[in-house]
Amino acid sequence: MNDSTETADESDLTAAEQRRAVRERYARIATGSESASPDEESAGDCCGDDGGCCDPGVDSESRDSTALGYTDEDVAAVASGADLGLGCGNPNALASLDEGETVLDLGSGAGFDCFLAAREVGETGRVVGVDMTPEMVEKARDNVRKNDATNVEFRLGEIEHLPAADETVDVVISNCVVNLSPDKPQVFRDAYRVLRPGGRLAISDVVLTAPVPVEMRADPDSVASCVAGASSVDELRAMLDEAGFVDVAIDPKEESAEFVREWDDSLDLSEYVVSAAITGRKPDSA
Template identity: 65%
Template sequence: MSEQPTSDSTTDGLAPDEQRRAVRRRYAQIASESSSCCSDSGATPTEELTRQLGYSEDEETAVVDGANLGLGCGNPNALAALQSGETVLDLGSGAGFDCFLAAREVGDTGHVIGVDMTPAMIEKARDNVTKNDVRNVEFRLGEIEQLPVADETVDVIISNCVINLSPDKQQVFHEAYRVLRPGGRLAISDVVLTAELPADVHADPESVASCVAGASPIVDVERMLSNAGFEAIQIESDEASEEFISEWDAERDVSEYVVSATIEATKPV
């Protein structure tokens, strides 16, 4: 693997508002066309891609078509060890695939909240609530830097390849800490930076919106989580993710710069 990038390697790029517009624009298109967030290879994720991301056949078939858009870089539910009755929050919930899987785990006494900043995605996810006939899932429009969730009301936060899209990741982790109950936990799949990105990638809206240019080095993610107050921080990269990340960009092999990782942390009791 290439040498770890320095901590200031992601500072030069799009202005925050421009970055949010690029992300919102791309995901509105995904919601309307059902194309993958990180590649344009097809309308629905293949079975092979779903397995590469860590989902079982049972998980794939448990949710009706239209919720799994192939948007992630892992399976946060596999990390979360969800329990019956827990309240789960999904940051950047898309069409709701991970939310519906979480709903199965927490049961009728549990509750799942999905937050997404793209109105078209929220509309699609809410339609999928009816299609999946679930009663313990809701979707809220909002930005993950300013969560529409009350203080200390969530047991577990999951997220799948979304936090890298934020122009203010430190604020995202502060918000996550705020809404978690004491003892609550993060279980996140995301991409992290493993090598310096070419200068032109930082200022490319498509690269920012496709889970590449916004990635941070592991050391930076650890620092931001610690600054927010989290403990028991564990971040592990998944070298096998090169297989699908290499297909995200037709012009360059972005697996030379980013890798999927699992990110776990706990709010102190």
């Protein structure tokens, strides 16, 4: 390794600096001062010069469906304003949700994945979204009313310390958010805590495929844009194993390089990260 790169666990930003950068960026998106998708009235390039979890190069009709794994039916089923185009996959497609289950979404944003999950679990099920950005939680709660989603609620909190009781959740989902955490092992430990025995983890996120340049790892915008904070497959597997998960599978999606390249105009970010499907299970006897 040369002097211009660091491993995924070495960042020049403190945990507080990382959280502040993430909270500020997504507060701007929630309030419309930084656009994230053509779904919003102030549409534009959500990545700006810094890249991010979005895909400005894909046309608005396919950005949040075929490019990321959603269907046209998914997009049509949720009222405008919930899909901000911030993900890197479709965690619901990994989760195999059943009617009556309780689902917890880590970093739920404006609620798009929560509302899709609510369709799968039905009236007897429940979906809880957790986000640390007050502006996003407020936006998501407004979207509850727009979608008449009586089985969905949103809570303010950090994904490292979830506002949920032990063993009360059947499925934990997340979409391109765990990479933003400065303490990913704690994210997985707390996800394990809230899951019932036999409960499932189904996450879409980015994984590191090559060392990120030092200047990117020290840049708050790069960390907040789902690039500089990513971990490798081996690192993620070790975190999940340490947390207690079994049947762990991490499947990098090489085809995702096509939309990752569009995240930044000046750099090919697919040289460093690709999207991956990450799944695991809490043992039945836990």
